Amino acid sequence: MTRPLIGLTGRRKTGHQLIGQPEALLDLEGDWYYTNYARGVLAAGGLPVHLPLDVDPALFVERLDGIVITGGADVWPERYGATPAPTAEPAETERDDFELATLDAANAASLPVLGICRGLQVINVHAGGTLHQHVPAHARYDVAINGPIHDVAISEGSALGRLYGTSHQVNSLHHQTVDHLGNNLLVTASHEDGTVEGIEHTTLPILAVQWHPEMLDTCEGDPLFGWIVDQASAGTASAG
Ligand SMILES: [Mn+2]
Numbered sequence: 001m002t003r004p005l006i007g008l009t010g011r012r013k014t015g016h017q018l019i020g021q022p023e024a025l026l027d028l029e030g031d032w033y034y035t036n037y038a039r040g041v042l043a044a045g046g047l048p049v050h051l052p053l054d055v056d057p058a059l060f061v062e063r064l065d066g067i068v069i070t071g072g073a074d075v076w077p078e079r080y081g082a083t084p085a086p087t088a089e090p091a092e093t094e095r096d097d098f099e100l101a102t103l104d105a106a107n108a109a110s111l112p113v114l115g116i117c118r119g120l121q122v123i124n125v126h127a128g129g130t131l132h133q134h135v136p137a138h139a140r141y142d143v144a145i146n147g148p149i150h151d152v153a154i155s156e157g158s159a160l161g162r163l164y165g166t167s168h169q170v171n172s173l174h175h176q177t178v179d180h181l182g183n184n185l186l187v188t189a190s191h192e193d194g195t196v197e198g199i200e201h202t203t204l205p206i207l208a209v210q211w212h213p214e215m216l217d218t219c220e221g222d223p224l225f226g227w228i229v230d231q232a233s234a235g236t237a238s239a240g
Contacts, residue, residue, distance in 0.1 A: 003047035004065035004232035008037050009102070009119075010050055011072045011095055036214035037070050037116070043220035046229040053094050057102035066112040066232030069099055069119030071212060074176060077133060080125045085133040087175070100126050107204055112231035114224060115208030117174050120199060123208050127182025127201075138195055138210070139175035145215045147171065152197040152211070158188035159207050160198050163223035170197065170211035177210055205231045 010033035015026035038048035076091040077084045103126040106113050115123045121131055140149050148169030154160045178196035189198025197210045213222040
């Protein structure tokens, strides 16, 4: 059986940001993809591919069966009409442009999209929502990233509820989250302090979480990667 083709977004660096590069190569650009996203997709039965930012995302959407918008730096606050807070990370304009355009094309084609961490934030901003720019209690870089650190409560009957039941234990490596929710989105997972931890679209195959399933020891076998591969497979079957 053909594996559904799942695109993974990443981030762009230069040689200056890598330790040990020869000086002659410091100005070269390189694309950076944390490997575990691909491992999660692969273990779930998908065929993962990385998506360079230079391509018009509409061309990828024509060929892909599903997309994972991965973690990374802050969405530049002006994208949602906010003044950047002092905690704002440097703008990654090229990536913001690419991922917002990816969602334009993906939504027009009803392509399945899984958002992880920054991916959730991009999906919310694309839908007209805004972000809390700094929630330091959830930026737990001081503990092991491969095990759970807090609970989330999940809505019964939601897509996340079908994957995990009504509660789940997660890691927490995000310093932002949803403030105002975007159009046609639902909050289906949250922390007891009110922090939004998972969202879904009311009609499109879009699911996003604030935690990092790919970093957990349970990455290979996590239901979220099963969800994107199943949704992508369903699209392939109906198209064929
Ligand atoms: Mn959290």
